Amino acid sequence: MTGQKQPKKTFESKGRTVYYQWQDKIFKYFALAATSIGLIVLVLLMYSILSNGLDRLDWNFITSLPSKRASKAGIYTAWAGTLWIMFLTTIIAFPIGVSAGIYLEEYSSRNRLANLIEINIANLAGVPSIIYGLLGLEVFARFLNLGASVLTGSLTLALLILPIIIVSTREAIKTVPYTLREASFALGASKWQTIWNQVLPASVPGIITGVILAISRAIGETAPLIVIGALTYVPFAPTSPMDEFTVMPIQIFNWVSRPQKAFADNAAAAIIVLLSITFIMNAIAVYLRHRSQKKVKW
Amino acid sequence: MKIEANNIRVRYGSEQVLNGITMSIKKNTVTAFIGPSGCGKSTFLRCFNRMNDLIETCKVEGELLIDDSDIYHPKVNINELRKSVGMVFQKPNPFPKSIFENVAYGLRINGVTNKKYIEEKVEWAIKQAALWEEVKDKLKKSAFALSGGQQQRLCIARALAVEPSILLMDEPASALDPISTTKIEELIYNLKSSYTIIIVTHNMQQATRTSDKTAFFYMGDLIEYDDTRTLFTNPKKQKTQNYITGRFG
Ligand SMILES: Nc1ncnc2c1ncn2[C@@H]1O[C@H](COP(=O)(O)OP(=O)(O)OP(=O)(O)O)[C@@H](O)[C@H]1O
Numbered sequence: 001m002t003g004q005k006q007p008k009k010t011f012e013s014k015g016r017t018v019y020y021q022w023q024d025k026i027f028k029y030f031a032l033a034a035t036s037i038g039l040i041v042l043v044l045l046m047y048s049i050l051s052n053g054l055d056r057l058d059w060n061f062i063t064s065l066p067s068k069r070a071s072k073a074g075i076y077t078a079w080a081g082t083l084w085i086m087f088l089t090t091i092i093a094f095p096i097g098v099s100a101g102i103y104l105e106e107y108s109s110r111n112r113l114a115n116l117i118e119i120n121i122a123n124l125a126g127v128p129s130i131i132y133g134l135l136g137l138e139v140f141a142r143f144l145n146l147g148a149s150v151l152t153g154s155l156t157l158a159l160l161i162l163p164i165i166i167v168s169t170r171e172a173i174k175t176v177p178y179t180l181r182e183a184s185f186a187l188g189a190s191k192w193q194t195i196w197n198q199v200l201p202a203s204v205p206g207i208i209t210g211v212i213l214a215i216s217r218a219i220g221e222t223a224p225l226i227v228i229g230a231l232t233y234v235p236f237a238p239t240s241p242m243d244e245f246t247v248m249p250i251q252i253f254n255w256v257s258r259p260q261k262a263f264a265d266n267a268a269a270a271i272i273v274l275l276s277i278t279f280i281m282n283a284i285a286v287y288l289r290h291r292s293q294k295k296v297k298w
Numbered sequence: 299m300k301i302e303a304n305n306i307r308v309r310y311g312s313e314q315v316l317n318g319i320t321m322s323i324k325k326n327t328v329t330a331f332i333g334p335s336g337c338g339k340s341t342f343l344r345c346f347n348r349m350n351d352l353i354e355t356c357k358v359e360g361e362l363l364i365d366d367s368d369i370y371h372p373k374v375n376i377n378e379l380r381k382s383v384g385m386v387f388q389k390p391n392p393f394p395k396s397i398f399e400n401v402a403y404g405l406r407i408n409g410v411t412n413k414k415y416i417e418e419k420v421e422w423a424i425k426q427a428a429l430w431e432e433v434k435d436k437l438k439k440s441a442f443a444l445s446g447g448q449q450q451r452l453c454i455a456r457a458l459a460v461e462p463s464i465l466l467m468d469e470p471a472s473a474l475d476p477i478s479t480t481k482i483e484e485l486i487y488n489l490k491s492s493y494t495i496i497i498v499t500h501n502m503q504q505a506t507r508t509s510d511k512t513a514f515f516y517m518g519d520l521i522e523y524d525d526t527r528t529l530f531t532n533p534k535k536q537k538t539q540n541y542i543t544g545r546f547g
């Protein structure tokens with residue numbers, strides 16, 4: 001119908017509807033502006049980092065040990081440390097966090113203790129990371145005598161991200177419709193069979209997303225690792241969980257705090273590498289999620 | 299085989315929703331539960347496979363005998379019970395898996411690993427559910443790619459694959475179109491020779507078409523229980539009369 005006839009008066013905007021139309025428009029532009037600001041800042045940051053760091057980034061930079069001279073210094077020990085930390089943190093936090101999430105969601109009965117635990121887990125997710133550092137220092141480094149090792153760092157970061165994993169596991173499990181469990185139970189499946197065969201496969205995408213986000217957070221952490229005594233300078237990359245270590249953010253922090261421009265460029269180059277690690281992890285997350293979604297045939 | 303309920307009372311928290319139901323059901327018959335919404339039909343049906351146990355606030359009292367053994371006895375294994383008392387729900391609820399895996403699920407959780415046996419059993423169950431011709435070429439496809447009516451028959455096949463002796467159906471056709479409904483009704487009629495079927499329905503015609511006996515519930519009480527034909531043509535209670543003539547409910 002191409003506007004040959006005027007619409008009936010009753011269908012035209014008036015009074016309140018005019019107001020609602022304006023409301024719609026204003027919100028739309030507001031949201032657009034907010035998104036653009038975020039994007040512009042991100043682009044500027046990326047530009048500044050790339051323009052400063054890209055020249056410095058070469059194979060030597062990645063494979064060299066640290067050095068007092070900026071032009072010779074590399075990040076080998078730092079990224080090796082970051083990978084170690086990532087790996088250990090994941091294998092510690094993943095099974096514990098997911099199991100705890102399953103337990104809280106599927107097994108624990110709704111009583112006051114459960115509520116208390118629930119509130120505390122939510123609170124733990126908001127505790128400043130440096131507090132975890134202090135805990136790690138006292139418990140793992142000193143009491144258990146693990147020193148400033150990769151293991152201490154991983155245990156500390158595992159504690160830090162446990163609440164995130166637990167909460168996201170529970171959220172993922174919650175989205176599985178009750179009718180699915182009902183169908184499984186009605187066929188004589190036990191609780192564990194139902195969880196293992198129905199609930200978990202259906203919530204894997206959500207769980208994986210949560211875990212990867214948590215790990216991404218962990219590899220960006222500096223404060224707790226400095227507190228447990230991670231060094232800014234280690235001569236060699238760790239070869240076992242008991243070795244001393246440094247990680248990318250500490251290395252970057254160290255370089256940024258120096259006055260020379262050459263070190264600032266090193267920092268920019270290191271940031272590019274750290275960002276790449278994060279991007280790769282996110283890509284893996286997307287891939288895994290995609291694959292598990294294909295297996296679950298909604 | 300027969301089913302006997304003796305003075306079954308059910309509470310949700312402090313709210314009593316079944317006030318002592320006593321009835322017995324014969325082998326290889328279809329029994330229809332009818333009654334106005336909220337009168338407790340589903341609740342009663344879910345007593346037979348103890349699905350009510352999943353609801354924390356739900357308390358069941360009384361005696362429910364299947365083949366003279368009390369299914370609420372502490373020694374009863376609830377998973378074994380549910381294997382012999384299958385259930386089909388109001389809304390089709392296939393698993394987010396392939397058509398084949400949906401039907402194979404009950405066998406797999408029973409520890410069956412013999413591929414050949416599973417394949418035969420799946421085919422048999424889907425045939426029993428009158429679905430084979432429609433899905434035999436796409437067993438690997440997602441169950442969600444089926445129509446609502448096909449999904450419901452798939453759910454029936456899934457229940458049959460574990461070879462229950464009793465089949466509970468809670469308004470199995472209420473979410474379906476008339477043609478799918480007819481198919482389900484025919485199916486129920488054909489399954490009667492091998493299964494004892496209890497069906498909840500809001501549809502009087504459906505009750506008359508499919509069932510041998512009909513039980514009329516009202517506000518947590520079993521008002522009348524008789525041969526379907528008798529109950530619909532010659533009800534003994536005024537409440538039944540009012541309900542089947544559509545005066546309330
Ligand atoms: N999970 C529950 N928690 C508390 N009360 C419940 C629960 N399920 C059912 N009830 C109550 O029990 C009563 C009977 O419910 P039921 O589902 O058995 O009725 P119904 O006869 O199947 O009704 P409909 O025809 O609408 O399906 C209702 O009053 C309902 O509010």
Ligand SMILES: [Mg+2]
Nearest residue numbers: 339340341468
């Ligand atoms: Mg119901």
